[in-house]
Amino acid sequence: xxxxxxxxxxxxxxxxxxxxxxxxxxxxxxxxxxxxxxxxxxxxxxxxxxxxxxxxxxxxxxxxxxxxxxxxxxxxxxxxxxxxxxxxxxxxxxxxxxxxxxxxxxxxxxxxxxxxxxxxxxxxxxxxxxxxxxxxxxxxxxxxxxxxxxxxxxxxxxxxxxxxxx
Amino acid sequence: xxxxxxxxxxxxxxxxxxxxxxxxxxxxxxxxxxxxxxxxxxxxxxxxxxxxxxxxxxxxxxxxxxxxxxxxxxxxxxxxxxxxxxxxxxxxxxxxxxxxxxxxxxxxxxxxxxxxxxxxxxxxxxxxxxxxxxxxxxxxxxxxxxxxxxxxxxxxxxxxxxxxxxxxxxxxxxxxxxxxxxxxxxxxxxxxxxxxxxxxxxxxxxxxxxxxxxxxxxxxxxxxxxxxxxxxxxxxxxxxxxxxxxxxxxxxxxxxxxxxxxxxxxxxxxxxxxxxxxxxxxxxxxxxxxxxxxxxxxxxxxxxxxxxxxxxxxxxxxxxxxxxxxxxxxxxxxxxxxxxxxxxxxxxxxxxxxxxxxxxxxxxxxxxxxxxxxxxxxxxxxxxxxxxxxxxxxxxxxxxxxxxxxxxxxxxxxxxxxxxxxxxxxxxxxxxxxxxxxxxxx
Numbered sequence: 001x002x003x004x005x006x007x008x009x010x011x012x013x014x015x016x017x018x019x020x021x022x023x024x025x026x027x028x029x030x031x032x033x034x035x036x037x038x039x040x041x042x043x044x045x046x047x048x049x050x051x052x053x054x055x056x057x058x059x060x061x062x063x064x065x066x067x068x069x070x071x072x073x074x075x076x077x078x079x080x081x082x083x084x085x086x087x088x089x090x091x092x093x094x095x096x097x098x099x100x101x102x103x104x105x106x107x108x109x110x111x112x113x114x115x116x117x118x119x120x121x122x123x124x125x126x127x128x129x130x131x132x133x134x135x136x137x138x139x140x141x142x143x144x145x146x147x148x149x150x151x152x153x154x155x156x157x158x159x160x161x162x163x164x165x166x
Numbered sequence: 167x168x169x170x171x172x173x174x175x176x177x178x179x180x181x182x183x184x185x186x187x188x189x190x191x192x193x194x195x196x197x198x199x200x201x202x203x204x205x206x207x208x209x210x211x212x213x214x215x216x217x218x219x220x221x222x223x224x225x226x227x228x229x230x231x232x233x234x235x236x237x238x239x240x241x242x243x244x245x246x247x248x249x250x251x252x253x254x255x256x257x258x259x260x261x262x263x264x265x266x267x268x269x270x271x272x273x274x275x276x277x278x279x280x281x282x283x284x285x286x287x288x289x290x291x292x293x294x295x296x297x298x299x300x301x302x303x304x305x306x307x308x309x310x311x312x313x314x315x316x317x318x319x320x321x322x323x324x325x326x327x328x329x330x331x332x333x334x335x336x337x338x339x340x341x342x343x344x345x346x347x348x349x350x351x352x353x354x355x356x357x358x359x360x361x362x363x364x365x366x367x368x369x370x371x372x373x374x375x376x377x378x379x380x381x382x383x384x385x386x387x388x389x390x391x392x393x394x395x396x397x398x399x400x401x402x403x404x405x406x407x408x409x410x411x412x413x414x415x416x417x418x419x420x421x422x423x424x425x426x427x428x429x430x431x432x433x434x435x436x437x438x439x440x441x442x443x444x445x446x447x448x449x450x451x452x453x454x455x456x457x458x459x460x461x462x463x464x465x466x467x468x469x470x471x472x473x474x475x476x477x478x479x480x481x482x483x484x485x486x487x488x489x490x491x492x493x494x495x496x497x498x499x500x501x502x503x504x505x506x507x508x509x510x511x512x513x514x515x516x517x518x519x520x521x522x523x524x525x526x527x528x529x530x531x532x533x534x535x536x537x538x539x540x541x542x543x544x545x546x547x548x549x550x551x552x553x554x555x556x557x558x559x560x561x562x563x564x565x566x567x568x569x570x571x572x573x574x575x576x577x578x579x580x581x582x583x584x585x586x587x588x589x590x591x592x593x594x595x596x597x598x599x600x601x602x603x604x605x606x607x608x
Contacts, residue, residue: 020460021452024242031243031427035420049236052423056239057230060467063460072457073191073464076513078557080189095190102197109222110229136230 002159009152013065016145020063023055030055046127054135061142065149092157100150103143110140169208171484178203178481182472192518193461196468197225200475207479224478225471232470233463236423237343242459243426244291244334249451249458250433251286252295254442256403257303260285263400266389273375274382276317277368278304283325284364287332289407289429291339293516293553297326297564305569312383316579317371319569323576324367324583326561327550330516332360333412334429337520337546339422340466344524347538349422350415351605355539356546358600363547363590370586403436416608462517469521482526489530496534497595503527504548504591511552515560519552520545540594543601547591554580554587 034048067073080091118133168174182199186192204221211217232238260282268277282300290296301322308318330337333353342349375381389397411429414420420428437443476482494502510519531541553561556577565576594600 017453017456020456024246024452024456024459027239028243028246028427028430031424032431035424035428039419052239053234053236056235056242057233059242059456060233060460060463063456064464066453067457067460067464070457072461073193074461074515074518075189075191075195076186076558077189078513079187091189095188095194098185098190098198099194102194102201105201105222106197106225106229109226113223113226113230135234139226139229139233 002155006152006155009148010069013069013145013149013152016062016142017066020059020066023059023062027052027055027059050124050126050128050130054130054138057135058138058142061138062145064142065145068146068149068153089157089160093154096150096153096157100147100154103147103150107140107143107147110136110143114140167208168206171480172488174203174207174479175476175481175485177206178476186513191464192514193464193468196465196472196522200225200468200472203472203475203479203481224474228471228474229467232467235343237339237349237421238463238466240334240339240349240421240423240426241291241336241462242455243423243430244336244339245295245458245462246451246455247426247429247433248290248292248295248299249455250430250437250447251289252299253447253451254433254437255440256436257282257286257299259400259403259440260300261303261307263397265387266394266397269387269389271372273368273371274313274387275308275311276313276321276371276375276382278308279318279321280325280364280367280371283322283328284332284360285401285404285408287328287360289334289404289411289433290329291334291336293327293329293550294560294564296329297322297561298568300326301565301568314381315571316575317374317381318579319565319571319576320579320581320583321367321371323554323561323565323580324587325364326564327553327587328360328364330546330550330553331356331363331543333357333415334422334426335546336462337516337549338542340462340517340520341524341542341545344521345528345538345542347542350418351539351608352542353412353415353422354604354608355543355601357604359543359547359590359594362593362600363587366586366590367583370582403439407432407436418608465518466521469518469525472522473525476525482529485526486530486533490533494534496536499531499534500536500544500595503531504544507545507548508551508555511548511555511559513558514552515558516549516552520549537598537602539605540598540601544591544594547587547594551584551587551591554584 030048030052034045037043037045083091114133114136117136122132124130124132168177178199181202182195185195185198190198201221204217209217211220261278264278264281265275268275271277279300282304283296286300287296305318305322309315333356335353335356338352338356339349341347342352407429410432411425415422415425507519532538553559556562562573562576566573
């Protein structure tokens, strides 16, 4: 059952990875287009700076979970690297739970931030007048994926825990 | 509840290091330390506002504000560019183009790491990428031809760190944003110190070889002038990239972020020309770039929140005032700052160090009369040192991975180059003009 759950979780965070990669490509194309238009055709996209920044916010937010899955977030393993067996698992679980609590807290408040921006009708002071809650929403979506990934991590450690004991 | 800012700062930073050593991810540790700081501080909030709401909104806003940055958008692009180039034949081309020229210099191919890293650093934003890309070809070649292993490993470790000093540079982008310094000027300011540092590495190799002829194999590799010129064609791809990336910034036509996007496109063109552009290569360079970018940006977001807290509860000002009250002269101050970075460099990576310390250190250093542009370059060299200081040095790990040598051998080989780098800090202190010369011509 847990295996199935982990499988579903992987699928979901895979979507985040794809979107994050897509935003990287969008940024490159958008800025490339802007440079081309400016230098050859003496015109501009008007939105290149603004939208590539939004894409960047989405890139980072949606990629957080994938980075966690691939052990890409760095930490100091100077002391914890020496731990073995049960102590290692306790350390892993407690740090992951702490990260999970912080993520849930951050998720709640980034949703609140986006909602407030939405209800105040805040718009970017640029030609596009993009409603700012749209780029802000990328953050809670990404953090939700991160939360799922952290739960997956805890499950994996506990699951492994049981199998080595028996 | 603690109201004395000095005690508060000690408690706060102890708590942060406790989490860091407990193995909590660096980004999360920074967020947790910020929350902790707000909780132990004597907040005077109106009763309608709970402390948790205040913390939460500060956290959400600083996360959004740290990421909502056009300049920071350059960061994933430069990382992406490095990942693409790592998977191309560009390092082989560099080697082929440089070998004929180096064969007539004392020390011969031992200079390959220095020269190839300097050139590659001009298209790469990080030390790890430079070390990995150049080292994966050169270490094997030098071994095959019978060159001294220690000098090969050491020069790679030393020269690889030029990735941060010679523009483009991820550290400079981050420093520029946090300190409100022109990233373009920082980039150009790093060129001369980078060349001096590379020159000192080469000088050291020449001196070593003059005293000990056994370090270089007695092979006779002779090249005619025409052969040298012909081989130089292999360098054209790198030079092409350097010109399109740095040329625009130097002439003021492109911003660093635009230059980064041009660099990504240029790298794709090269990869296609070299026939290295497979779907596998494309996918892995993209996902690796996403991973590295997210790792760095999450730390930046955490540090953004912590620095808000540090300012909010008055630690930043109290610490600055305290340092000023000690009446240190500018030299003493920079010495202490340097020592602190050296110690932090032992346990943390360069980018984390910069984002964590800057909110407190920068005002103190500026107060003492140092220029932000100069301090940026100083900081980059301190970060470079941290790349090769044990037990946590990212360049050391990279070299361990590609050379299959044990870490003790690598450390011994790296030590002389570490000393050279440290003396570069001294040169920078004595002759600050080497930083300002090129930017003033922009």
